[in-house]
Amino acid sequence: xxSQAEVEDLxxxxxxxxxxxxxxxxxxxxxRIEYNARVLExxxxxxSSAPPRERLPFGEFKAGMADKIKAFLxxxxx
Amino acid sequence: xxxxxGWAAAVLFAxxxxxxxxxSEIAELVRASEAVNERTWAAIPSGQPDEETLNDFADKxxxxxxxxxxxxxxxxxxxRRAESADEVAAIWNAVLSFARSxxxxxxxxxxxxxxxxxxxxxxxxxxxxxxxxxxxxxxAHSRE
Numbered sequence: 001x002x003s004q005a006e007v008e009d010l011x012x013x014x015x016x017x018x019x020x021x022x023x024x025x026x027x028x029x030x031x032r033i034e035y036n037a038r039v040l041e042x043x044x045x046x047x048s049s050a051p052p053r054e055r056l057p058f059g060e061f062k063a064g065m066a067d068k069i070k071a072f073l074x075x076x077x078x
Numbered sequence: 079x080x081x082x083x084g085w086a087a088a089v090l091f092a093x094x095x096x097x098x099x100x101x102s103e104i105a106e107l108v109r110a111s112e113a114v115n116e117r118t119w120a121a122i123p124s125g126q127p128d129e130e131t132l133n134d135f136a137d138k139x140x141x142x143x144x145x146x147x148x149x150x151x152x153x154x155x156x157x158r159r160a161e162s163a164d165e166v167a168a169i170w171n172a173v174l175s176f177a178r179s180x181x182x183x184x185x186x187x188x189x190x191x192x193x194x195x196x197x198x199x200x201x202x203x204x205x206x207x208x209x210x211x212x213x214x215x216x217x218a219h220s221r222e
Contacts, residue, residue, distance in 0.1 A: 018154070018157065019154060023147050023151075029214075035218065059222050066220075067163045070161075
């Protein structure tokens with residue numbers, strides 16, 4: 001189960017890494033690396049214990065996580 | 079001497095890939111950037127250029143970079159507004175395909191003049207970074 005604090009932290013990294021308009025921003029590049037690492041960690045924690053045939057593919061997990069974060073950010077901005 | 083083998087095929091491949099999924103705004107911007115790139119490509123000096131020719135080429139390369147940076151900003155803004163990760167992936171897939179086609183083109187080009195080569199090399203370095211960044215955006219959202 002992914003906690004609210006983890007979602008908030010991912011949202012912070014997502015915003016810094018993927019919503020930054022500055023192409024040359026080192027901060028944004030670092031945030032993207034950190035975001036990807038956290039998503040991978042969460043995947044391993046949440047999905048690695050499932051049998052291989054039932055395991056959610058990483059791509060699906062990653063896209064689902066991005067959807068979740070986008071929804072969280074949208075809700076927070078309202 | 080200018081060598082451009084493989085580039086036309088890469089651009090066509092990118093166009094076909096984009097046509098399938100890119101939002102029309104981004105696809106339109108990519109087409110505009112393609113035109114800027116073609117103008118820059120046409121301005122590559124042959125032989126030993128005089129100062130004016132070299133300066134004109136340097137200006138066109140700057141235009142190309144500025145255009146790519148504008149495309150980046152627009153893609154980020156469009157991705158912010160997008161409702162789903164799939165939409166974001168489609169936006170960045172279009173940008174990434176275009177960046178790859180440019181990189182292929184500017185990698186195979188060869189010149190005899192060291193000053194021209196230096197300018198082109200600087201552009202290549204920028205395009206490598208651009209392609210990497212677009213790939214990061216795409217990969218974080220794609221289902222691949």
